[in-house]
Amino acid sequence: MNTPTQDTAAIEVTGATVHYGDVLALDHVDLDVPQGLICGLLGTNGSGKSTLFKTLLGLVRPDHGRVRIMGRTHTAARRAGLLAYVPQSEQVDWAFPVRVRDVVMMGRYGHMRTRRRPRPADRQAVDHALHRTGLTDLADRQIGALSGGQRKRAFLARALAQQAHVLLLDEPFAGVDKHSESTIIDLLRTLREQGHTLLVSTHDLAQVPALCDRAVLLQRRVVARGTPDQVLRPELLMEAFGVHTPEEGPVWMP
Amino acid sequence: MDALTALVDFFAVPLQFAFVQRALLVAVVAGVVCAVLSCWMTLMGWSLMGDAVSHAVLPGVVLSAMFGLPFALGALVFGAGSVALIGAVNRTSRVKEDAVIGVVFTAMFALGLVLISRVPSQTDLGHILFGNVLGVTDTDIVQILVLAALVLTVVWFKHRDLTLYAFDRVHAHAIGLNPRLLETLLLGLLAVTVVVALQAVGIILVVAMVIIPGATAYLLTDRFERMLAIATAVAVAAAVLGVFTSFHLNVSTGGSIVLAQAGAFTLAYLLSPRHGILGRRRTRRRTHPATPAHT
Numbered sequence: 001m002n003t004p005t006q007d008t009a010a011i012e013v014t015g016a017t018v019h020y021g022d023v024l025a026l027d028h029v030d031l032d033v034p035q036g037l038i039c040g041l042l043g044t045n046g047s048g049k050s051t052l053f054k055t056l057l058g059l060v061r062p063d064h065g066r067v068r069i070m071g072r073t074h075t076a077a078r079r080a081g082l083l084a085y086v087p088q089s090e091q092v093d094w095a096f097p098v099r100v101r102d103v104v105m106m107g108r109y110g111h112m113r114t115r116r117r118p119r120p121a122d123r124q125a126v127d128h129a130l131h132r133t134g135l136t137d138l139a140d141r142q143i144g145a146l147s148g149g150q151r152k153r154a155f156l157a158r159a160l161a162q163q164a165h166v167l168l169l170d171e172p173f174a175g176v177d178k179h180s181e182s183t184i185i186d187l188l189r190t191l192r193e194q195g196h197t198l199l200v201s202t203h204d205l206a207q208v209p210a211l212c213d214r215a216v217l218l219q220r221r222v223v224a225r226g227t228p229d230q231v232l233r234p235e236l237l238m239e240a241f242g243v244h245t246p247e248e249g250p251v252w253m254p
Numbered sequence: 255m256d257a258l259t260a261l262v263d264f265f266a267v268p269l270q271f272a273f274v275q276r277a278l279l280v281a282v283v284a285g286v287v288c289a290v291l292s293c294w295m296t297l298m299g300w301s302l303m304g305d306a307v308s309h310a311v312l313p314g315v316v317l318s319a320m321f322g323l324p325f326a327l328g329a330l331v332f333g334a335g336s337v338a339l340i341g342a343v344n345r346t347s348r349v350k351e352d353a354v355i356g357v358v359f360t361a362m363f364a365l366g367l368v369l370i371s372r373v374p375s376q377t378d379l380g381h382i383l384f385g386n387v388l389g390v391t392d393t394d395i396v397q398i399l400v401l402a403a404l405v406l407t408v409v410w411f412k413h414r415d416l417t418l419y420a421f422d423r424v425h426a427h428a429i430g431l432n433p434r435l436l437e438t439l440l441l442g443l444l445a446v447t448v449v450v451a452l453q454a455v456g457i458i459l460v461v462a463m464v465i466i467p468g469a470t471a472y473l474l475t476d477r478f479e480r481m482l483a484i485a486t487a488v489a490v491a492a493a494v495l496g497v498f499t500s501f502h503l504n505v506s507t508g509g510s511i512v513l514a515q516a517g518a519f520t521l522a523y524l525l526s527p528r529h530g531i532l533g534r535r536r537t538r539r540r541t542h543p544a545t546p547a548h549t
């Protein structure tokens with residue numbers, strides 16, 4: 001395997017097709033995200049956004065097609081700690097006896113040795129991630145004792161603490177208030193400045209021009225890709241979303 | 255005779271007997287190993303699996319006796335084998351997991367019953383089913399100590415990975431761990447643990463030992479590390495109390511140990527400050543002082 005260079009795409013998907021039984025969820029999807037950019041993944045409910053994330057992680061197996069993360073297979077990339085993932089909804093037991101701090105610490109396990117004993121650097125990274133997501137005061141709460149938006153931020157904090165090169169965020173803005181939303185947007189921009197690559201799915205188009213360098217419009221297949229200006233065109237949105245976009249959204253008009 | 259002497263005698267008199275000392279050792283070691291594992295069993299909701307593995311070892315124990323092998327060997331083969339069988343049937347049929355478990359463990363247990371009725375007297379079904387901790391031999395003790403050390407060593411190295419798996423297997427996958435492997439490891443630990451506890455309380459009550467301490471601790475804390483400590487403390491106390499009570503009252507040792515654990519659970523259920531039904535009421539009253547306590 002050749003070593004990744006500056007030019008290796010952070011995320012590269014070629015011809016990925018995914019079925020759930022008879023349901024075709026992804027149809028020959030290509031994706032190419034260069035390093036150090038934020039790419040928005042846009043599409044309606046059921047357009048295959050979450051499925052694409054799961055394909056990148058190897059949680060669902062494509063019928064055919066190829067996935068590369070920094071030039072490596074998903075298994076090699078995961079083992080090398082290159083991937084952080086914040087799912088759309090966490091499939092966890094909310095009554096589990098862990099504190100918010102413990103959950104965030106789980107992001108550090110890839111940096112630890114066999115027994116996963118935290119070292120000062122790990123504690124520092126956790127404190128920092130809690131601070132950046134505004135959870136410092138809630139750090140000692142049991143994880144289920146948080147509101148929906150706070151839970152979302154807790155898992156974002158875990159991804160931050162992981163310090164992975166590539167972050168996959170599935171609907172990070174769903175269910176968070178305006179204040180948290182702008183906190184998260186600032187956070188994602190900072191990550192990009194630090195050289196991380198982010199793939200962020202959303203069906204709320206309003207943030208896209210301000211946040212994303214690239215955008216991909218998904219409707220089982222890729223309808224459009226490019227800069228936000230190139231993608232957020234009425235005729236393309238019409239095709240992907242099946243409705244006329246409201247006129248009050250001039251932000252994404254070319 | 256004052257109360258203190260009575261208390262000292264309660265413990266000192268039985269301890270003069272070597273068989274009580276050995277029983278105590280086995281009960282405490284089995285209690286600790288089971289308690290540690292019970293924390294994951296409780297959180298994974300695996301009590302039926304614990305019941306299944308313990309019943310499924312019966313043919314293994316009988317066959318070991320038949321061929322003069324160490325009891326742990328046959329028990330391990332059948333314990334692990336039934337877990338594998340449950341997994342295989344579960345993956346390859348549409349029958350739900352709890353039904354598969356129900357089929358496999360009863361079938362294994364039935365096989366054991368049939369085998370034992372063909373085997374000449376030496377093996378006592380009663381001892382296998384209900385435990386015979388007052389009659390453990392030195393070779394039994396060696397087997398128990400070796401397996402206990404094995405389980406505790408693996409847990410010592412892997413407990414954070416196992417907890418991560420129990421809490422969030424998707425994240426475990428994302429950071430490059432193998433959730434399937436961790437699941438297999440946990441099931442393997444369960445099989446070995448069941449074998450450790452077999453002599454202490456017998457097949458029927460093993461499931462109590464791998465659930466009750468964890469469930470009790472879960473009512474008392476919201477931190478996993480503390481849960482491990484509380485479960486272990488509960489199990490050790492129950493083992494000691496159970497062995498001595500059974501000596502003095504001449505009643506079943508396994509039964510006494512499990513009853514003591516159940517007593518601890520009942521206390522936690524009623525009185526736990528945050529999660530007990532009475533304790534919760536008291537806390538609520540404290541946080542709403544305006545609410546009249548009596549009307």
Ligand SMILES: Nc1ncnc2c1ncn2[C@@H]1O[C@H](COP(=O)(O)OP(=O)(O)OP(=O)(O)O)[C@@H](O)[C@H]1O
Pocket residue numbers: 020021023024025043044045046047048049050051052088203
């Ligand atoms: N586990 C599953 N089994 C069967 N079909 C599934 C499964 N998960 C998703 N699907 C189907 O695959 C398609 C894509 O689903 P996916 O979850 O990827 O959409 P999405 O773009 O993330 O939608 P949303 O915006 O609602 O999150 C949908 O038609 C959905 O019904």
Ligand SMILES: [Mg+2]
Pocket residue numbers: 049050051088170
């Ligand atoms: Mg989705």
